[in-house]
Amino acid sequence: xxxxxxxxxxxxxxxxxxxxxxxxxxxxxxxxxxxxxxxxxxxxxxxxxxxxxxxxxxxxxxxxxxxxxxxxxxxxxxxxxxxxxxxxxxxxxxxxxxxxxxxxxxxxxxxxxxxxxxxxxxxxxxxxxxxxxxxxxxxxxxxxxxxxxxxxxxxxxxxxxxxxxxxxxxxxxxxxxxxxxxxxxxxxxxxxxxxxxxxxxxxxxx
Amino acid sequence: xxxxxxxxxxxxxxxxxxxxxxxxxxxxxxxxxxxxxxxxxxxxxxxxxxxxxxxxxxxxxxxxxxxxxxxxxxxxxxxxxxxxxxxxxxxxxxxxxxxxxxxxxxxxxxxxxxxxxxxxxxxxxxxxxxxxxxxxxxxxxxxxxxxxxxxxxxxxxxxxxxxxxxxxxxxxxxxxxxxxxxxxxxxxxxxxxxxxxxxxxxxxxx
Numbered sequence: 376x377x378x379x380x381x382x383x384x385x386x387x388x389x390x391x392x393x394x395x396x397x398x399x400x401x402x403x404x405x406x407x408x409x410x411x412x413x414x415x416x417x418x419x420x421x422x423x424x425x426x427x428x429x430x431x432x433x434x435x436x437x438x439x440x441x442x443x444x445x446x447x448x449x450x451x452x453x454x455x456x457x458x459x460x461x462x463x464x465x466x467x468x469x470x471x472x473x474x475x476x477x478x479x480x481x482x483x484x485x486x487x488x489x490x491x492x493x494x495x496x497x498x499x500x501x502x503x504x505x506x507x508x509x510x511x512x513x514x515x516x517x518x519x520x521x522x523x524x525x526x527x528x529x530x531x532x533x534x535x536x537x538x539x540x541x542x543x544x545x546x547x548x549x550x551x552x553x554x555x556x557x558x559x560x561x562x563x564x565x566x567x568x569x570x571x572x573x574x575x576x577x578x579x580x581x
Numbered sequence: 582x583x584x585x586x587x588x589x590x591x592x593x594x595x596x597x598x599x600x601x602x603x604x605x606x607x608x609x610x611x612x613x614x615x616x617x618x619x620x621x622x623x624x625x626x627x628x629x630x631x632x633x634x635x636x637x638x639x640x641x642x643x644x645x646x647x648x649x650x651x652x653x654x655x656x657x658x659x660x661x662x663x664x665x666x667x668x669x670x671x672x673x674x675x676x677x678x679x680x681x682x683x684x685x686x687x688x689x690x691x692x693x694x695x696x697x698x699x700x701x702x703x704x705x706x707x708x709x710x711x712x713x714x715x716x717x718x719x720x721x722x723x724x725x726x727x728x729x730x731x732x733x734x735x736x737x738x739x740x741x742x743x744x745x746x747x748x749x750x751x752x753x754x755x756x757x758x759x760x761x762x763x764x765x766x767x768x769x770x771x772x773x774x775x776x777x778x779x780x781x782x783x784x785x786x787x
Contacts, residue, residue: 424681427674451667461657461670468633468671469678475630 397524603730
């Protein structure tokens, strides 16, 4: 499997959808988070089996290209619309299958935990999630922001990276770092350590 | 793809489940239905991704071994339990993916249509379905009956074979052939033709 430098964790996060599947690769080395790549797979209007094959092949290519040490995806959750929930379950399944075949460890995380981990809020909107993702990854101020599908996938990767670094329960209060530090600033290794300390023990130091 | 004799349609039916996945291969040649093989994939208690991989690999092997000209599976349907519904959607997706990769034409049929096609009843129980399957396939009287998961899969194959032979709408009345002819008898090509004529036009000849 991966031939990453020691002390490196690289996570491929997938935000599956039957029309568009977002993806994002983030790594953590020497306490520093780094964006590796992100994007979306656009699946078109073909029949469902063809789109499932596209997702599976697409994830497979991403695993080969980026050799992540972990694969991350949201847990199946209950939607309002049963049909779209089923389509989502199918998309998830074929993405997970690619990771399983690649013997890449699979992390399934609850959607609320993803949002909480990066923004401090379990019900944060897509724009707040994207903003938090861009801040955590030191997005260049004049670079194009990621598409929402991609920033959601990056948030899933970040959630797993932060959890792997601080595996205790993530009981984040509503006033998380995602809200406190709205102004753009570059995150240093010290900032990240502080964030992780806070993530692992939100009662203190916030 | 398949190198079947002319005028032969061979269908692999799959009844996916996250614990046991049933399968059945039936062919129709010169108006005669014939059982080719049937069985179950037992998936054990491993993690979900491992079980999905087993289903995908299992279906893949069946496609290679039996070279069906069509793949058949039930449409996703609403269950009482949302969690098991999601598990089922995942199992379906990875089975369908195998057929898509094998470029085997995929037929999705409604569960009620499967039951109706073989028994005349859209809500027939598993035992009635099995009995009808065994009759349609001239099961030897002293041979072991198929497991329910396998007979459900055979019913799916049979449904598609009957529909391909008689592609008009299957509007079967409640007193179908499955109920009328309870006694065991060997089905001849003439019986099958009669059944198909009845299937394609249930108002007449019943």
